Amino acid sequence: MAKKRKQSEPKSSDPSAKEEELIAPTRPERTLSGYKHKIKVADHPQEEEKQNDSPFFRNKEKILVTCSRRINFRYRHLMLNVVSVLPHCKKDNKVESKESKGATLNELVELRNCSSCLFFECRKQKDLYLWMAKCPNGPSVKFLVNAVHTMEELKLTGNHLKGSRPILTFSSNFDENPHWKLLKEIIVQIFGIPKDHRKAKPYHDHVFVFSIVDDHIWFRNYQISVPHNETDKVDRGGLEKMTLVEVGPRFCLNPIKIFGGSFGGPTLYENPLYISPNQIRALEKKKKAGKYAKKVKAKKRRRMHEETNQLEPDEFADIWKD
Template sequence: MGKKRKLGQQAEVAEAATPEEVSAPQRPKRTLLGWKDGAVGPVQENSSSGAAGARGGVPVFRNKEKVLITCSRRIMSRYRHLMLNVVSLLPHCKKDNKVESKSSKGATLNELVELRNCSYCMFFECRKQKDLYLWMAKCPNGPSVKFLVNAVHTMEELKLTGNHLKGSRPILTFTTNFNKDPHWMLLKEMITQIFETPKDHRKSKPFHDHVFAFAIVDDHIWFRNYQIVNQGGIEETTLVEVGPRFCLNPIKIFGGSFGGPTLYENPFYISPNQIRALEKKKKAGKYATKVKAKTRRKMHELENPLEPDEFADLWRE
């Protein structure tokens, strides 16, 4: 063991030490604008590449966007499993508690997004324990989109053979229909910013082993998730579906976050309540035709009575 210094020697060492050596290094300022710390200023000679945050004096962009995923209360188990599947596919998302589905949900969600330091929000809203609506919003200034979710199939239901690494970065593919109309172009940009995993994210893996496919068929957006299977060369690369599956029917596009001026409204949208009402009317129409047929039969019997049978009492005693 080393010898202990005397009290006088310790005082001399403390006086010889400079204030820079004694004080801890100053922490860089926290930035929320997407730029690395100290990126704008000149590169220091003794600083590391991570602390300097610039390459040759050029600012380096760091994507800090995160997505908040939550749902409404009294949601069905099937829709909750779909939300959990989406959470497992997006390593840059944050899951929060359930939110009450009322008129003030926009202010509540904007506050939650700000508290969780996110920039986008996906809100799964279930109504009447039957219908599922999906909100995609850029918080806090918008825009936001409201979808009706149809044809829901979770990973537990499908039991497909595909599999990919959890947290790997996906490749997003879109059909050419997204470039035709302005509202489809806006939806494409929002989907890209939400579903694309930021580069060098701490929870992501530096691999591309699956594909997110978005296709427009009959004015609906169909989502599929495929695994990239490379059995040898590039020519032998195949796609195996992983799941989940769902279909998005756009209802409205708003200028603000969860509200605001309407930028686009789907003219072909029919609410599920109207569809159920039409089905009830159709069933009620069948019953009404049966009642009318019975009434006509009775009226016909009254107008055309049968003649009395002369042999009816022949075998009676």
């Protein structure tokens, strides 16, 4: 019979040694901006010093884009245009626009591993509201969307590469009041495409323009075009020859309220100049009904005049009867 081989390293009988082998080393906590406690490099202390000296921020922003049920076809096309312009967004199914939509949207954002949300809410198949929210802690903004023009109906000549990163430009009005500064920061975080995103191209060839006119935010999208031959390279001195060609879409945002939480919470700002579209439609109906009201008033005035100024009896009435 074959003999058993001798074990070179006898197994230790201590139970504490076995427990040490089973226990894995603790991992540092991970956040959106990196590791909270950085990994220690025992063999290379110089690398550890470099990590501490040069902290970095990695943008991991992801946006959930969805809409409410019974949305108009024009507003749905606008949402699809926004999705095509933002490569770091994710689409989801329609959500019922009720009072409890905030909890539903926050849960959807968490399930899809996103950090922000764009919610297109349509009321009465006429009015479009846009929610911009940082989930799940806020803040969030509610806008009324006006002057909507999609890419399909404009038929503009501009055409930029899909997935390229935009340059965000803002008018100087955004630095005047604190609520405009907050809106600017929210727009930068939502519309700013991360540099190392897998669906984003590593260069810029179009511009997002946000400008404030009459207390409204106007959005435009322009392509950066440089006239040159295919064989010749563009000189740095020739940047003055660049022109902007509009791509679309176009829309105007009228801020209604800014909330401290996500889709609700304490009101940080309320627009005093905002008038709801229902009030505007009611005033228009009153103007149209004003013609009938004028006729009724004129008839009442004639009756009052006849009662106060009665005619004297006619002397020749009996003669004419005979």
